[in-house]
Amino acid sequence: MRKYVCLLIFILFGNATLAVAKEPSQADIYQQRMNLYRQVEAMTFVPWYYLAAIDQYERNIRLVRNDLPKPEGLTGIYFSPEQWSGFLNKNKDKHHPFFISLFNGMGRDGNSDGKAKRTDDLDILYTFAHYLLHYGIDEEHIRIALWDYYQKDKTVGIILNIAKLYRHFGTLDLGKKVFPLPINHHYSYKSTWGVARGWGGRRIHEGTDIFANYGVPVQSTAYGVIEMKGWNKYGGWRIGIRDVHNTYHYFAHLNGFAKDLQIGQIVEPGTVLGYVGSTGYGPKGTSRKFPPHLHFGMYKYNGRTEWSFDPYPHLRIAERNDRSSK
Numbered sequence: 001m002r003k004y005v006c007l008l009i010f011i012l013f014g015n016a017t018l019a020v021a022k023e024p025s026q027a028d029i030y031q032q033r034m035n036l037y038r039q040v041e042a043m044t045f046v047p048w049y050y051l052a053a054i055d056q057y058e059r060n061i062r063l064v065r066n067d068l069p070k071p072e073g074l075t076g077i078y079f080s081p082e083q084w085s086g087f088l089n090k091n092k093d094k095h096h097p098f099f100i101s102l103f104n105g106m107g108r109d110g111n112s113d114g115k116a117k118r119t120d121d122l123d124i125l126y127t128f129a130h131y132l133l134h135y136g137i138d139e140e141h142i143r144i145a146l147w148d149y150y151q152k153d154k155t156v157g158i159i160l161n162i163a164k165l166y167r168h169f170g171t172l173d174l175g176k177k178v179f180p181l182p183i184n185h186h187y188s189y190k191s192t193w194g195v196a197r198g199w200g201g202r203r204i205h206e207g208t209d210i211f212a213n214y215g216v217p218v219q220s221t222a223y224g225v226i227e228m229k230g231w232n233k234y235g236g237w238r239i240g241i242r243d244v245h246n247t248y249h250y251f252a253h254l255n256g257f258a259k260d261l262q263i264g265q266i267v268e269p270g271t272v273l274g275y276v277g278s279t280g281y282g283p284k285g286t287s288r289k290f291p292p293h294l295h296f297g298m299y300k301y302n303g304r305t306e307w308s309f310d311p312y313p314h315l316r317i318a319e320r321n322d323r324s325s326k
């Protein structure tokens with residue numbers, strides 16, 4: 001009998017412990033977030049992809065900014081205590097919706113528990129949706145609402161592009177990355193980020209050079225939106241895309257672009273953007289001043305500034321993934 005009791009205890013509590021210890025997978029987290037966005041959409045009619053994009057943008061900046069707390073819940077949106085409860089709200093019960101609105105705080109009670117909590121995912125998202133509702137729920141009004149809130153064109157553009165990606169693909173799972181060249185072509189590269197550059201004054205090398213023959217296709221490394229395309233005296237023909245992590249992927253010295261690409265267009269990992277060349281280091285059309293190669297750069301935006309980081313480790317991971325998925 002005792003044996004069975006022990007077994008029963010193990011079945012009950014052993015499994016419970018295992019269940020608690022199991023971390024939710026990335027897919028679970030996406031699913032939970034999607035449920036949350038859909039729930040707020042049902043309550044406010046603000047389309048889920050705008051809520052998802054704002055949430056994702058804020059999560060991105062919190063992960064790289066030291067002046068903002070790291071995201072802990074499902075949501076990424078951050079409200080400061082003053083913003084949430086009202087600047088002059090000295091009430092003990094800062095969660096009370098009545099006092100919050102009395103002191104012009106933004107906080108709202110989304111889950112109808114009588115409290116507007118700055119740490120509750122539903123309250124947070126509902127609060128932002130409620131803010132948007134003052135303007136309207138079509139893209140033009142949301143654009144104005146976002147501009148009033150963030151006061152930066154770049155931020156508004158990035159959020160609307162993330163929304164565009166979520167809407168188009170109907171999923172939050174857009175983290176896939178690939179190597180910028182199809183790996184069955186000949187190419188070579190090494191870590192050269194940060195080394196001094198000769199041409200055009202004192203600069204550091206903000207990227208990785210991938211040497212390959214003229215005409216090798218250059219493909220998008222991520223799900224993203226084309227943010228820039230054209231000529232620059234350093235980069236020659238170059239193109240840049242922005243992914244859902246606020247990361248800008250920059251491809252330079254191209255021989256030419258793939259047909260019909262335009263700024264604002266959605267691309268996915270593997271979409272051909274152009275071809276390896278040696279353009280740049282002079283006026284429009286200059287080429288062959290150096291051996292053909294793709295200059296690949298990565299930049300991160302934190303809501304204030306943008307900086308270059310070393311793409312080399314990311315290239316190695318993408319290359320390995322491409323090889324194992326062949």
Ligand SMILES: [Zn+2]
Nearest residue numbers: 207208209295
């Ligand atoms: Zn380069």
